[in-house]
Amino acid sequence: MGQSAREEPKWRRRAESRPDEILDAALVTFEKDGFDAARVEDVAKKAKLSKAGVYLYFDSKDAILRGLIEREVAPVARNLRAVAEAGMDDPAGALQRVAAAFTALVNDKRKLAVPRIVLSVAARYPDIAQYYRENVLEQGLSAIVALIEAGVAKGVFRPCDPGIAARMLFGPIFVHGLYTHFLHGDPGPLSPAERVKAHTDILLKGLLASR
Amino acid sequence: MGQSAREEPKWRRRAESRPDEILDAALVTFEKDGFDAARVEDVAKKAKLSKAGVYLYFDSKDAILRGLIEREVAPVARNLRAVAEAGMDDPAGALQRVAAAFTALVNDKRKLAVPRIVLSVAARYPDIAQYYRENVLEQGLSAIVALIEAGVAKGVFRPCDPGIAARMLFGPIFVHGLYTHFLHGDPGPLSPAERVKAHTDILLKGLLASR
DNA sequence: TTTAACTAACTGACCAATGAGTCATATACT
DNA sequence: AGTATATGACTCATTGGTCAGTTAGTTAAA
Structure with a gap:
């Protein structure tokens, strides 16, 4: 039994990469079990260190969740915003591109798990809810609102409430993702690209303003 | 101190009304804390009996959640279905009425808490997810799909994927509810009725098929 | 180039709190 | 008297978080 090679250390120092590895593990674990039922010990095991090791990098379980929001979702919102802003002169085309980008995000079950979890813990961690609202939702929403308003100003779109229009863009895609990923609902016959088009x-x- | 009146019994038998009282209490408690963080003891206290008393009527904590789905949400889905079916000869009008009914449901934070909780525990209680999907979501969805298909068949609506159209009806309303109730997002300037209209x-x- | 002293990274074992579910017992009603 | 209904006090598994001690890597004196 006793392996002669006494070369392998019991663990290695990897302070640089640990936070990301922990977040990777947490994303998988939280997605599977939800925030409350997920055990920090399991996150640690998946990240290949001890539970105490996790607490070297994150102050608490909910700090891990905050880290997840920052790393996984906030960049997506910034990206959506960029896509919208890049297309202010072609609102209809930009709308389609935003829909496609958002669909891609929502198709990623793992990324979609973050908003689902935020929603479920929002009441108990008001600061997480606030952070998410300000840095994710309002970013995406306001970008689309601006896009719609630009379209209306140009006469491309007919006058409408831009907030409603924005929800009509994001809402159906988001609920489709929740329905299929977490309730195992029938995704229907259309491919993602076809769904974007139909939508x-x-x-x-x-x-569109009828001429 | 010692009240002479020895009339008040320490508790009363109320086997008939207990289940509903427990569900009332559970709805409030689950809405506030979420399923995991909610304590059965708190539910019991709010229902004015002991924790052990709760277990006289429900086998487990998740049985309470199942009871909640049955009592709170399944009837709503049936109602939506009825509204849709009653309007098969006027698809456009029926669509508006369904939107109004669904908006009313979603405006009720307490009722909206049930789907939010189902979503958050779906992975751990697959039977709850399945029950919810079959008895709530597929009911509502298929009713609207039928309505859209009827409209297309009559030539009132232009050809389209009815599943997408149905999600475009429910999605924006649902996410608006989640956003305002649980993330405390800005509901915007429009009243519920105005939102339905704009939407x-x-x-x-x-x-609509352009003539 | 050794190697000893030093520090940062890491672990296993632990604690304290929590909360679901149970049960022996008591009380209200019939 | 008998039974359905209710309770308080309990068990027991779980788990977030801590800490004393250990090891990997680093620095610099010898």
């Missing part, structure tokens, strides 16, 4: 077809026809 | 204006214009 934006209806939405744009509803928005 | 269905765009949706119907997107769906």
Whole structure:
């Protein structure tokens, strides 16, 4: 039994990469069990260190969740915003591109797990809810609102409430993701790209100013 | 101190009304704390009996959640279905009425808490997820799908994927509810009725066959 | 180039709190 | 008297978080 090679150390120092490894592990664990039922010990095991090791890098379990929001979702919101802002001169086209980008995000079950968890713990961690609202939702929402308003100003879109229009863009895609990923609902016959097209077809026809 | 009146019994038998009282209490408690953080003891206290008393009527904590789904949400889905079926000869009008009914449901924070909780525990209680999907979501969804298909068959709506259209009806309303109730997002300037109107204006214009 | 002293990274074993579920017993009703 | 209904006090598994002690890597004196 006793392996002669006494070379392998019991553990290695990897202070640089630990935070990311812990977040990777936490994402998988939280997605599977939800925030409350997920055990820090399991996160640690998946990240290949001890539970106490996790607490070297994060002050608490909810700090891990905060880290997850920052790393996983906030960049996506910034990206959506960039796509929207880059297309202010072609609102209809930009709308489609935003829909496609958001669909790609929502198709990623793991990324979608973060908003689901935020939603479920929002009441108990008001600061997490606030952070998420300000840095994710309001970012994405306001970008689209600006896009719609630009379209209306240009006369491309007919006058409408931009907040409603924005929810009509994000809402259906988001609930489709929740329904299929977490309730195991039937995704339907369409491919993601076809869904984007079917969706934006209806939405744009509803928005566009008939000549 | 010693009240002479020895009339008041320490508790009363109320086997008939207990289950509903427990569900009332559970709805409030689950809404506030979420399923995991909610304590059965608190539910019991709010229902004015002991924790052990709760277990006389429900086998487990998750049985309470199941009871909540049955009592709170399944009837709503049936109602939505009825509204849709009653309006098969006027698809556009029925769509608006369904949107209004769903908006009313979603405006009720307490009722909306049930789907939020189902979503958060779906992975750990697959039977709850399945029950919810089959008895709530698929009910509502299929009713609207039928309505859209009827509209397309009549030539009132232009051809489209009815699943997408149905998600465009429910999605924006649902996410608006989540956003305002649980993330404390800005509900915007419109009243619920105005939101329904703005929403269905765009949706119907997107769906209606231009003469 | 050794090697000893030093520090940062890490672990195992632990604690304290928590909360679901149980049960022996008591009380209200019939 | 008998039974359905209710309770308080309990068990017991779970788990977030801590800490004393250990090891990997680093620095610099010898």
